Amino acid sequence: MGHFKTLKKFFIEHKKNYFLGVMWLIIVDILQLIIPQILRTVTDLLESNSLSTDDLLKYAFLIILTGIGIGSGRYFWRIHIQGTARKLEYYLRNKLFSHLQSLSTSYFNVHKTGDLMAHATNDINAVRMALGMGIVMITDAIFITLAALFMMIKTTNLILTILAMFPLPFLAYTVQRLGKVIHKRFKFVQESFSDLSDRAQENFAGVRVVKSFVQEKEEIKKFKKVNQENFNKNMNLVKISGFLRPFVQFISALSYLIVIWYGGILVIENTISLGDFVAFNSYLSLLVWPMMAIGHVINILQRGAASMARINTILFKKPEIIESKNAIYDKTNINGNIHFKNVSFKYPNTEEYALKNINLKIPKGNTLGIVGKTGSGKTTLVNLLLRLYDITEGDIYIDNLPIKQIPIKTLRENIGYASQDNFLFSNTISENIAFAFDENIDKSKIYNAAKISEIYDNIIEFPRGFDTALGERGVTLSGGQRQRTALARAIIKEPSILILDDSLSAVDTQTEEKILNNLKRVMTNRTNILIAHRISTVKNADHIIVLDNGKIIESGSHDDLINNQNLYYSIYQKQLLEEKIQNI
Ligand SMILES: Nc1ncnc2c1ncn2[C@@H]1O[C@H](COP(=O)(O)OP(=O)(O)O)[C@@H](O)[C@H]1O
Numbered sequence: 001m002g003h004f005k006t007l008k009k010f011f012i013e014h015k016k017n018y019f020l021g022v023m024w025l026i027i028v029d030i031l032q033l034i035i036p037q038i039l040r041t042v043t044d045l046l047e048s049n050s051l052s053t054d055d056l057l058k059y060a061f062l063i064i065l066t067g068i069g070i071g072s073g074r075y076f077w078r079i080h081i082q083g084t085a086r087k088l089e090y091y092l093r094n095k096l097f098s099h100l101q102s103l104s105t106s107y108f109n110v111h112k113t114g115d116l117m118a119h120a121t122n123d124i125n126a127v128r129m130a131l132g133m134g135i136v137m138i139t140d141a142i143f144i145t146l147a148a149l150f151m152m153i154k155t156t157n158l159i160l161t162i163l164a165m166f167p168l169p170f171l172a173y174t175v176q177r178l179g180k181v182i183h184k185r186f187k188f189v190q191e192s193f194s195d196l197s198d199r200a201q202e203n204f205a206g207v208r209v210v211k212s213f214v215q216e217k218e219e220i221k222k223f224k225k226v227n228q229e230n231f232n233k234n235m236n237l238v239k240i241s242g243f244l245r246p247f248v249q250f251i252s253a254l255s256y257l258i259v260i261w262y263g264g265i266l267v268i269e270n271t272i273s274l275g276d277f278v279a280f281n282s283y284l285s286l287l288v289w290p291m292m293a294i295g296h297v298i299n300i301l302q303r304g305a306a307s308m309a310r311i312n313t314i315l316f317k318k319p320e321i322i323e324s325k326n327a328i329y330d331k332t333n334i335n336g337n338i339h340f341k342n343v344s345f346k347y348p349n350t351e352e353y354a355l356k357n358i359n360l361k362i363p364k365g366n367t368l369g370i371v372g373k374t375g376s377g378k379t380t381l382v383n384l385l386l387r388l389y390d391i392t393e394g395d396i397y398i399d400n401l402p403i404k405q406i407p408i409k410t411l412r413e414n415i416g417y418a419s420q421d422n423f424l425f426s427n428t429i430s431e432n433i434a435f436a437f438d439e440n441i442d443k444s445k446i447y448n449a450a451k452i453s454e455i456y457d458n459i460i461e462f463p464r465g466f467d468t469a470l471g472e473r474g475v476t477l478s479g480g481q482r483q484r485t486a487l488a489r490a491i492i493k494e495p496s497i498l499i500l501d502d503s504l505s506a507v508d509t510q511t512e513e514k515i516l517n518n519l520k521r522v523m524t525n526r527t528n529i530l531i532a533h534r535i536s537t538v539k540n541a542d543h544i545i546v547l548d549n550g551k552i553i554e555s556g557s558h559d560d561l562i563n564n565q566n567l568y569y570s571i572y573q574k575q576l577l578e579e580k581i582q583n584i
C-alpha cells in the first residue's frame, strides 16, 4: 500500500470528504440493520394476533422512512466517496500529463505512445477504483459483517448464526479467485477489441490504398479473423463470469437451507419466535454483499496498488535535460552567435557517433547551409542546439556562453525551428501557426508569416480559410502545404536563430525560390541554419558545410565548394542534370 504515498497531499486535502463519505456509509448500514427489526416486531405481533391496522400503517410508514433514509444516505456517500475518487482521477491525470511534458525527448523514443495511453487510462482507472469502491467495500465488509453478526447472535441464536455462517467464507474466497480470472479475461477482451478497432480505423483511413491495390476481399478476410478473435475472447469471459452469479446464489442458498432447517426446528421448539426467524433471514441477506465485497476488495486493492506503482515509475522519472545550476536567469534574449567546439555526440544507448569532432562558427546575421545524405547528422546538430539532447563531448557556445548557462526557456523561445517531421496539431491552421503564442495574437502577424512561407494563397482558398481545422475531422494538407505551415509557425516567432530542417523538400523549385526570396528580408539580422538536400536551397548561404557520417567533410561558400570538385560538386551536378531532364 506504500505506493499510494504519492497521493498523500491529495488525501490530506480531501480528508473531510472521505470522513463524511464513510460516515454516510455507516449511517446507511445502520438503517439497513433496522429493517429486520421492524419485520421481527410485525411478525411477532401478527402471530399473537395483536396487530391493529393502525400499527400496520405505522410500521409500513417506518419502513418507507428507513428506505428514504437509505436512499438519501447512498446518494451522499456516492457524492463524497465516488465524487472524490473522480477528483483523484482528475488530479492524477493532470499530474501525470504535466510530468510527462517535463520529460526529455529521449524518454519518448523508448516509451511507446500506446503504453503511455494505457497508463493514463487503465492504470488511473484502477487507482480510482481502489480508492473509491475499495473504501466503500472495506467499510461495508467490516461494519455490516460485524453489526449483522452481533444482531444475529444477540437477538436470535448463537448456534444458528454459526451454522448459517458456514458456507459464506466460500463466497469471499470464490469471488476473489474467480474475480482474478475474470479480470484477466476481461483484459484480453479489451486488447482484442483494441486490435479490432485499430484494424477498422486503419482500413478506413487507408481506403484509397486498399481500393487501388484491389485488396478489399483480403482486408475483409483479415477483419473477420480479428473479429473472430474478439468473439472468442468474449466467450471465454462469459463462460466464467456467467458462472459467478449462479455460484454466489447457490452458496447463499445453502445458508438459507441451514437456517430454514435448524431455524425451523428452533421455532417449533419455541427457542426463538417466528419474528426472530424472519429477522434472522433478513440479516442473512444483508451479509451476502459484504462477503462478496471482501473477495472483490482484495483484488481491487491489489490492482490499484500495482497500477499506482506503474504510475509512480513515471512520476519519479527525472527529466534528463534540466536547468543547469549555473544558468543565468536574467538572460532572456539571444543575439545568435553560435560556436560548436570539438563537439562529438552519441545518442543515449547507442554505440556509434552521430556527430564527430564538429567545429563551427556561425556569427549573428549569417546563414549556414548544411547538406548531406540522410543519416549524416544534420538533424542531430540542431537537436543539440535546442538542447533536446545534451552534448557529452565538446562545447557549444551561444553569445560566448556555454549553452547550459542559457536558461532552457530563453534558448528555445529564441529559436524558430521548422522541424523535419512538420508535425501539426488537429487544431485550426491559425492556431497551428500561432502555436508559440499563448494569447490571441494579431491576425495580421499570422497572415504575414503565411505570406512569407507562400502558403497564404492556399489557405484562403479553403472554405473556412485560416479557421480550417486540420487532421482527422478537418482537411488533409499536402506534404508541401504542411511544410510551409510549419515554416510559418517558426517564422512568426521572429526568432534570433531560425532553423529550417529540410523545410522546402516537398515544395517545387519555383515556390522554393519565391520562399527563399521572401525569407531574405526575414533572415537579415538573424542567425539562420538551412538544412537541405537540394543545393538550390543553400547556395546563397554565407557558409556551407557538407556532413557525411557525422563529420564535416567540406566547408566554404558555394563557389568554394564547386571549385573543390568534391561531394558537394557531384551532388550539384546530379541535381542540375535532374532539373534539365524535368524541363525537357
Ligand atoms: N533518437 C535517436 N536515437 C538513436 N539514434 C538516432 C536518433 N536520431 C537519429 N539517430 C541516428 O543518428 C544518425 C544521424 O541522424 P540525423 O541527425 O537524423 O540525420 P539527418 O538529419 O542528416 O538525416 C543516424 O545514424 C540516425 O540513425
Ligand SMILES: [Mg+2]
Pocket: 375, 378, 379, 380, 420, 501, 502
Ligand atoms: Mg534530418
